[in-house]
Amino acid sequence: MSETSFDAQALVRSLPEQPGVYRMLDSDGQVIYVGKARKLRRRVASYFNASVKNPRTRALVAQVADINFTVTHTEAEALILENNLIKEYSPRYNVLLRDDKSYPYIYLSAQQQFPRLGFHRGARRTPGRYFGPFPSAGAVRETLSHLQKVFPVRQCEDTFFANRSRPCLQYQIKRCTAPCVGYISPEEYARDVEHAVMFLEGKSGEVIDRLVAQMEQASEALDFEAAARLRDRIATLRRIQEKQAITGEKGDLDVVAGLTEAGVTCIQVFVIRNGQNLGNKSFFPRAPDATDTGDVLAAFMARYYLGRDTPKEILVNMDVPERDVLEAALGQDAGHVVHIRHRVRSDRRRWVEMAVNNARTALQSRAAQNAGQGRRMEALQQALDLEAMPDRLECFDISHTGGEATVASCVVFDAEGAVKSDYRRFNIADIEPGDDYAAMRQALERRYLRLKRGEGILPDLLIIDGGQGQVRQAMEVLEELQVDGVTVLGISKGPDRRPGEEKLYLPERDETVILPPDSAALHLLQQIRDEAHRFAITGHRTRRGKARQRSQLDDVPGLGPKRRQNILKQFGGLRAVSRAGVDDLARVPGVSRELAQRVYDTFHGDAKD
Incomplete structure (x- = not known):
């Protein structure tokens, strides 16, 4: 047994034989692992057994300096509490999700003569109907685009809608019927809304039947223009139906498949609602080495579903450990019975196989990307003559329009690529408009003061989109905050601002560095710089738009x-x-x-x- 800095056996004897959650802490008081147990004393004692051979468990126990615990009534309650604590502490020995945002919905407003359809993420407090959840924002936008082509229900914000004196571009391209200026009656508009709702409820077949009847009526009335419009709608709807319909399925379910290759696990999730395939998404949970795929899958499902809408059925490609406990916890959280099934036949078996194949493809694609990212990291180390290959890179950029609504961005990359959960934006205030140096200084101070307080991870390489002036600001901020061990690099475009002519500025070098246009290191820097620019300008446009909406x-x-x-x-x-x-x-x-x-x-x- 590994030596610990506390009396493990005494603590074990004090634990009850009841369900609960335990938190393992290191010598700095940081939570490094959260677990749940049917019987706390027996589970915790197993870690300190001399016969433990699992290297992951031995490495964990070697760092344990204290253990806290919470008793619960049931093991299902313990699983729910465990999930909440893992989200709060992000312990390094637990399975963690890098993408843990709330999932998007399509929202239909209520209590309006002309309701709107739109994208929604977050708490569902506003009166109206919510359709989803969808696996990604892209899936929502694709569905909204389909809806606009078939049922031209407005998707503009209420403030935009209320202040129109003439139709907008959406009317010109036949994606809206201009209810803002009275080009459609409330009755006709309500019919389009009803059809859109039926489509989102999986009743596209009934909608087609109604549209066919309307087309025949229009033809009999010799209104051939209206009949042609309805014919086009029917054709578009049939194409969408063929793409999204799931054979033989009417209800809600998810298909979840886990696959591990070369030490990396991919979880593939397909979302099916009202018999329609709403899309899929790949997840790559962060897990300690040598973690079994089934354990990763079980942990992922707890992290993914608890606190969100959970369907009544989840199909998986393998049995998950303690499936009965997971079903009970998900059911308790969702308010209805949840079944997790892994022995399925016929069409459902093909869906599971499809999810496994998608997971395999995602792993292969990720491996190829990571190999390329690794080569570019090595090339960057050589090009800049760094002592070691950087593990974490941060890049800052400033965006404004004539000094208005200045926003600074910070993007983060590691050995696997972009770490979007660590991206940050800073709304810059109290500076002279257009003073990029002051804006950069403020953003750096705010960012690295937080990191200095322990609220994040310092980068190995800090990249500034700019020249010597911006680099000087960065060096002064790091010196004031006593931040050591961070290399600063400035990257500016050449005189003609053409890619491939960038100049690199390193504080310790008198001359600028110009890399060949085909340099892998330059390509990596360009990618990070362009991502920082994209993230900054997106934030700037949003801030500027909000400011200009004020009158x-x-x-x-x-x-x-x-x-x-x-x-x-x-x-x-x-x-x-x-x-x-x-x-x-x-x-x-x-x-x-x-x-x-x-x-x-x-x-x-x-x-x-």
Whole structure:
């Protein structure tokens, strides 16, 4: 048995023979493993048995300095608590998901004459209907695109919809029927909404039957233009149906397959709702070496499903350890019975085989990418004459428009590629507009002050999109924060800003470094720099858009959202409001003369009528 810094046997004797969760801590008080047990004393004692041969377990026990525990009523409750604690602490000896975001839905608004369909992620508090969850944002956007082609229900935001005086581009390309300006009656629009809902409920066959009947009626009425539109809708809907329909299946289920090759495990998830295949997604959980695939699959399912919508059936490609406990925990969390099945036949067996094949393909693709990433990391080490190959790289970029809505981005790459869960954006404030040096300094200070406090991992190489000035800012920040061991590199485009002519700036070198255009190291730097630029400009556009959505009316004391909307509707836009007199403004329902005066003064200073 490995020596520990505490009396393990005394602690084991104090543990109850009840279900619960135990947390193993190292000498720094960090949680390094969270586990659950049917009987706490027996489970924890097994770690300190002299006959333990598993190298992973021995390595874990060698670092244990203390163990905390929580008693629960049932093992299912222990599994739920274990999952919550793993999400909170991210212990390095547990199976962890790198992509642990909430999953997206399609949202249909309620209590509106012309409801909207849209993308939704996060808490579902707003009244309306939610369809999903979908495995990825891409799957949601693809479905919304299909819906727009067949059922042109608006997808614009309410603020955009409420302030239109003429149709937008979506009407021109036949993706919307322009309810904002009254080009479609509420009854016709409601029919399109009903058909879209039926499609999302898996009733596309019934929708086709209704559209065929409408097409025949239009033909009999000699309305051949309407009949042609319906014919095109039917053809598009049939193509979508062929692509998404799952033979012989009407309900909700997921297909989950785990496969391990060369020490890497891929979990493939196919989502089927209302008999339609909503898409699939590959996951690569982080697990300690030599972890059995079945254990990874069981841990993944707990991390993935607890706290989210879980279907009544989950098909898997192998039996998972303690399946009854997992079913009980998922059922308790979901509020309905959940069955996990691995012995399936016929069509369901083919779905499981399809998931396994997709997992194998994803592993092969990842291995090829990682091999290429490894070669590029080695080339970078040689090109920059680094003492060791970098394990973690961070790149910063600044984006703004003439100094407006400045945003800094930080993207992170490791030996496997982009680590998107560690990306960060910083809204820059309190600087002179357009001062890129000050913006870079603020972003670096905010980022590395957090890391200095232990809220993350320091990089081996810090890449700055810029030249000597930006590099100098980075060096000063690192010096002020006493951050050691981080190499700083500046990358700027050549005089003509063409790829392949980049100049590299290293503080310890007097001359700039120019790598050959075919250099693998340069290609890696270009990829990271371009990703930082993309992430920064996306954040900048979002921030700028929010700022520009505000109007002078937002600053009028006593003018709430409802009356503000009434004023805009009455005058057809902000420009007309700015030209209106006090008497005109006071005619708007709910607007007193005093309030009208304040609105007028907002646009015309303190001048009175």
